[in-house]
Amino acid sequence: MAPNQESTARTDDVIEKYDEYVMPIAKGYDPFSIERAEGTTMVTADGEEYLDCFSGISVTNAGHNHPAVVDAAKDQLDDLVHTCSYVYRNRPVADLAEKLAEITPGDLQKSFFCNSGTEAVEGAVKLARKYTGSTEVVALEMAFHGRTLGSLALTGNHGYKHGMAPTLNDVTHAPAPYQYRSPYGDCSEEEFAARAAAELERVIGTHTSTDLAAIVVEPVMGEGGIIVPPADYLQRVKDVAHDHGALFIADEVQTGYGRTGDLFACDGAGVNPDILTQAKGIADGLPLGAFTAPAEIADAFEAGDHLSTFGGNPVCCAAALANIDALRDGIVDNAREQGEWLGDRLAALEAEFDRVGETRGTGLMYGVELVDPTDGSGVDGDDSAAPAPTSEAAKAIQTHARDEHDVLIGVGGYHKNVLRFQPPLTIAREELERAVTAIEDGLGTIG
Numbered sequence: 001m002a003p004n005q006e007s008t009a010r011t012d013d014v015i016e017k018y019d020e021y022v023m024p025i026a027k028g029y030d031p032f033s034i035e036r037a038e039g040t041t042m043v044t045a046d047g048e049e050y051l052d053c054f055s056g057i058s059v060t061n062a063g064h065n066h067p068a069v070v071d072a073a074k075d076q077l078d079d080l081v082h083t084c085s086y087v088y089r090n091r092p093v094a095d096l097a098e099k100l101a102e103i104t105p106g107d108l109q110k111s112f113f114c115n116s117g118t119e120a121v122e123g124a125v126k127l128a129r130k131y132t133g134s135t136e137v138v139a140l141e142m143a144f145h146g147r148t149l150g151s152l153a154l155t156g157n158h159g160y161k162h163g164m165a166p167t168l169n170d171v172t173h174a175p176a177p178y179q180y181r182s183p184y185g186d187c188s189e190e191e192f193a194a195r196a197a198a199e200l201e202r203v204i205g206t207h208t209s210t211d212l213a214a215i216v217v218e219p220v221m222g223e224g225g226i227i228v229p230p231a232d233y234l235q236r237v238k239d240v241a242h243d244h245g246a247l248f249i250a251d252e253v254q255t256g257y258g259r260t261g262d263l264f265a266c267d268g269a270g271v272n273p274d275i276l277t278q279a280k281g282i283a284d285g286l287p288l289g290a291f292t293a294p295a296e297i298a299d300a301f302e303a304g305d306h307l308s309t310f311g312g313n314p315v316c317c318a319a320a321l322a323n324i325d326a327l328r329d330g331i332v333d334n335a336r337e338q339g340e341w342l343g344d345r346l347a348a349l350e351a352e353f354d355r356v357g358e359t360r361g362t363g364l365m366y367g368v369e370l371v372d373p374t375d376g377s378g379v380d381g382d383d384s385a386a387p388a389p390t391s392e393a394a395k396a397i398q399t400h401a402r403d404e405h406d407v408l409i410g411v412g413g414y415h416k417n418v419l420r421f422q423p424p425l426t427i428a429r430e431e432l433e434r435a436v437t438a439i440e441d442g443l444g445t446i447g
């Protein structure tokens with residue numbers, strides 16, 4: 001549908017109200033307002049259709065408005081909207097908690113429900129403190145764990161912290177497992193994992209009391225630029241944590257619910273976390289977060305240690321139950337299958353274009369790191385031959401894909417130079433092909 005006077009006025013109205021009444025925290029919005037969405041398609045107020053390859057920042061894993069999720073939410077709305085699930089029990093919370101015990105890795109059993117990823121991370125840290133009796137936490141440089149003052153302390157990126165200090169005390173950061181810009185020179189994946197674990201030990205030994213509550217790690221670092229660690233890295237981190245009496249917290253807010261081609265990235269890595277944080281894809285867009293732990297750890301919480309008014313909202317929990325069924329009914333398999341094809345296609349772009357420093361990912365969580373091939377200066381602390389990052393190229397290709405191909409892709413990474421490809425996991429091969437063509441065309445255009 002081509003824009004007409006009426007729809008353009010509707011869009012302008014939304015833009016004006018955003019300018020006037022919404023706090024100015026976005027770096028720049030796309031020039032439209034989204035009115036509807038279904039599957040992989042988002043439709044603007046002007047009736048323009050876009051292929052969504054970012055899923056509202058990796059949230060609508062089962063596709064926008066999955067019918068079973070919408071129906072479950074609607075049915076629950078008719079019966080019960082709110083009780084405060086920690087004052088009056090209700091069935092959706094009970095059933096979802098039981099379901100999470102079934103589907104999460106290892107012996108994770110008891111869940112606390114909240115409303116977002118940042119709350120899940122902060123709650124997990126509180127539980128780790130309670131269980132271990134220690135307070136100090138180690139996270140990774142370039143990590144993203146949220147923006148409220150507790151999780152912001154764990155986020156390893158100064159860009160999010162300007163003007164916000166002090167945040168939570170007792171957080172120390174160790175280098176990220178970012179082999180493309182390795183601080184350890186050229187080495188095999190196995191050597192890199194060993195060096196990264198040794199560096200983690202060194203940081204703990206020099207910057208902490210060594211009595212830790214937790215080490216918090218994203219199994220694949222999303223906002224940091226889709227950084228996939230070497231195969232045995234997570235197990236090494238868990239071992240280091242346990243050597244220090246600490247818990248290993250896997251922050252699967254972004255990687256969970258099928259994103260990496262497994263229901264949880266820890267499943268793929270064969271590592272059982274002590275606490276697993278979840279949000280984003282858990283309810284296909286309804287606001288819900290959770291952290292889940294084995295009974296022995298979970299029972300360290302005593303009455304009054306934690307609570308959330310809206311956490312475990314019955315409507316969101318009912319939606320999550322339907323979402324999990326849908327994901328397990330072929331959608332995660334699709335992510336794995338399409339991801340294998342996508343990885344090969346992106347690798348071909350890496351071979352063809354000097355602009356592409358590296359393509360990396362798993363499942364339908366892929367990053368395309370863009371570089372300036374004429375600038376070999378790299379970045380500080382980087383002992384690799386990787387050229388300098390270029391955020392301008394990433395922005396230009398993102399805009400090109402949107403304006404010329406009606407394809408929406410994300411941009412992220414510590415250096416803001418990584419195209420983020422995280423579509424609904426229901427995406428079809430032809431749609432993927434269209435998205436890769438948009439990137440390829442964009443690369444050709446920017447030269």
Ligand SMILES: Cc1ncc(COP(=O)(O)O)c(C=O)c1O
Binds near residue numbers: 252
């Ligand atoms: C790994 C990870 N943890 C935590 C968060 C914070 O989640 P939320 O924005 O729901 O608070 C994010 C958000 O991007 C994330 O990617």
